[in-house]
Structures are given as structure tokens and as C-alpha cells.
Amino acid sequence: MPLGPVGRPGARGRPAHGPPGLEVLELPLVHEAPLAPEGMQCITTKTWRRLKMKKHKASKRHKLLRHKAKNTK
Numbered sequence: 001m002p003l004g005p006v007g008r009p010g011a012r013g014r015p016a017h018g019p020p021g022l023e024v025l026e027l028p029l030v031h032e033a034p035l036a037p038e039g040m041q042c043i044t045t046k047t048w049r050r051l052k053m054k055k056h057k058a059s060k061r062h063k064l065l066r067h068k069a070k071n072t073k
Contacts, residue, residue: 043051
């Protein structure tokens with residue numbers, strides 16, 4: 001019995017979708033990750049956001065310290 005796109009027969013033993021006898025291609029679920037440019041690494045979104053926040057907080061702290069130093073004279 002041919003299988004539907006989801007990989008299991010539909011109700012009453014018929015294929016889930018398409019006309020009877022329609023073959024469904026099986027594709028691998030693993031995708032090759034795109035290669036990063038020379039000398040660079042791929043990082044996750046979570047890591048990127050954490051690094052961005054760290055940089056943001058450092059510049060904010062530096063700005064506040066400069067502002068405070070300017071107003072204490």
C-alpha cells in the first residue's frame with residue numbers, strides 16, 4: 001500500500017493524500033549546514049544574542065560612567 005506524505009495511510013487504509021497509487025519520494029531529513037567564510041565560525045542565535053547583550057551592557061555602563069564623571073565636578 002502506498003504511503004501518504006506523512007508516512008502513514010489515511011482513514012480506511014487509503015493513502016493520506018493524492019490519487020490512489022501515487023508514489024511519495026522519501027527525502028533525507030539531514031541538511032548540510034552552510035559553510036562559514038574562512039576564519040569565521042557559525043554560532044547559534046542564543047549565543048549571538050547573549051554576546052550582543054554583553055556588548056550593549058558594557059557600552060551602556062561606559063556611557064553612564066562618563067556622564068557621571070562629567071557631572072561630579
